[in-house]
Amino acid sequence: GAGVSQSPSNKVTEKGKDVELRCDPISGHTALYWYRQRLGQGLEFLIYFQGNSAPDKSGLPSDRFSAERTGESVSTLTIQRTQQEDSAVYLCASSLGPGQLGDGYTFGSGTRLTVV
Amino acid sequence: DQQVKQNSPSLSVQEGRISILNCDYTNSMFDYFLWYKKYPAEGPTFLISISSIKDKNEDGRFTVFLNKSAKHLSLHIVPSQPGDSAVYFCAASGTGANNLFFGTGTRLTVIP
Numbered sequence: 001g002a003g004v005s006q007s008p009s010n011k012v013t014e015k016g017k018d019v020e021l022r023c024d025p026i027s028g029h030t031a032l033y034w035y036r037q038r039l040g041q042g043l044e045f046l047i048y049f050q051g052n053s054a055p056d057k058s059g060l061p062s063d064r065f066s067a068e069r070t071g072e073s074v075s076t077l078t079i080q081r082t083q084q085e086d087s088a089v090y091l092c093a094s095s096l097g098p099g100q101l102g103d104g105y106t107f108g109s110g111t112r113l114t115v116v
Numbered sequence: 117d118q119q120v121k122q123n124s125p126s127l128s129v130q131e132g133r134i135s136i137l138n139c140d141y142t143n144s145m146f147d148y149f150l151w152y153k154k155y156p157a158e159g160p161t162f163l164i165s166i167s168s169i170k171d172k173n174e175d176g177r178f179t180v181f182l183n184k185s186a187k188h189l190s191l192h193i194v195p196s197q198p199g200d201s202a203v204y205f206c207a208a209s210g211t212g213a214n215n216l217f218f219g220t221g222t223r224l225t226v227i228p
Contacts, residue, residue: 004159033215042120043160043205043218056214091159103150105216107159 002026004108006092012114013082021077021111025094030072033095033105038088046090049075050097082115089113119143120208122219130227135193137222139206142187146208150216151180151191154203163204164191196226 005024013019025032034046045059049069060066064082069075079086090111095104121140129135137151147168152160166173166180166189173180179192193200206219 035218040220042118042122042220043207043216045215045217048214050214059215093159103162103165105162107161109157109159 004092004094004106006090006108006111008111009109010112010114012116015084015115016081018078018080019082019113021079021090021113023075023077023092023094023108025073025075025092026106028072028096029094029106030097031095032069032075033093034067034075034077035091035093036088037091037110038085043091046077079113082113084115087113087115117142118220119146120206120217120219122204122206122222124222125220126223126225128225128227129196131198132195135191135196135200135224135226137191137193137204137206137224139189139191139219140187141189141208141217143208143210143217144187145210146217147211148209149180149182149189150207150209151178152205152207152218154205154221160205193224196224198226198228200224201226 007022030051032049035043037043047067048056064080067077093105093107150165151163153163154160164175164178164180166182182189203221203223205221207216209216
C-alpha cells in the first residue's frame with residue numbers, strides 16, 4: 001500500500017486479556033519498528049526487524065510483550081495478560097533498510113490501546 | 117532515563133512570527149538529530165534533520181540549529197503559519213543504532 005497501515009486503530013481491553021496489534025509496512029521496506037507512546041511521554045522504542053535477521057528486542061518492557069514478522073511483510077505485536085500500564089498508542093514504522101534512520105521512517109497512524 | 121528532553125510541553129505563537137522549539141540531549145554518542153511533526157490521529161512525519169558535523173540545516177521556513185557543546189538543538193519556524201500547529205518531536209540516534217530516541221514533544225499552536 002501507499003503507507004504503513006495499522007489495525008485496529010483503537011482497542012479497549014480488560015486487564016488480564018491478551019491483545020494482538022497488526023502492522024502492514026510499505027511494500028519493499030525491509031526494516032520495521034514498533035514504538036509506543038504513553039500519556040505525557042515520548043515515543044519509546046520496543047523492537048526492530050530487519051529482513052530475515054534476528055530482531056532487536058532490547059526495548060520490550062517485559063516478557064508479556066512479543067512481536068513477530070514473517071519475512072518483509074506484516075508484523076504483529078502481542079501483549080499477554082495486559083496491565084493498565086500498557087495503555088498507550090502503539091506506533092509502527094517501516095523504512096527501506098538499515099541506515100535509513102529518521103528521515104527514512106514512515107509511521108502508521110497507531111493503535112490506541114486502553115486497558116480497563 | 118529520558119535521553120532526549122523537550123522541557124516545554126506547549127508553545128503559542130502569533131501567525132507570521134517565529135516559533136522556536138527546543139530540545140536537549142544527554143548522550144554524547146548521539147550524532148544524528150531529527151524533528152518530526154505529528155497531527156492528531158496521524159503518525160509522526162519527518163520534518164528536518166541534522167548531522168553532528170553541521171551546526172545548522174535549513175529547509176524553507178524550517179531551520180534546525182545544533183550546539184554540540186551544550187547538547188542542545190532547536191527548531192526555528194519562520195514565518196509561522198496556522199497549519200504548523202501540531203506536536204513536534206525531537207529525536208536522536210547514534211552511529212550503528214537500530215532506533216531513534218524521542219523527546220516527549222512540544223505542542224505548537226499558531227494563532228491566526
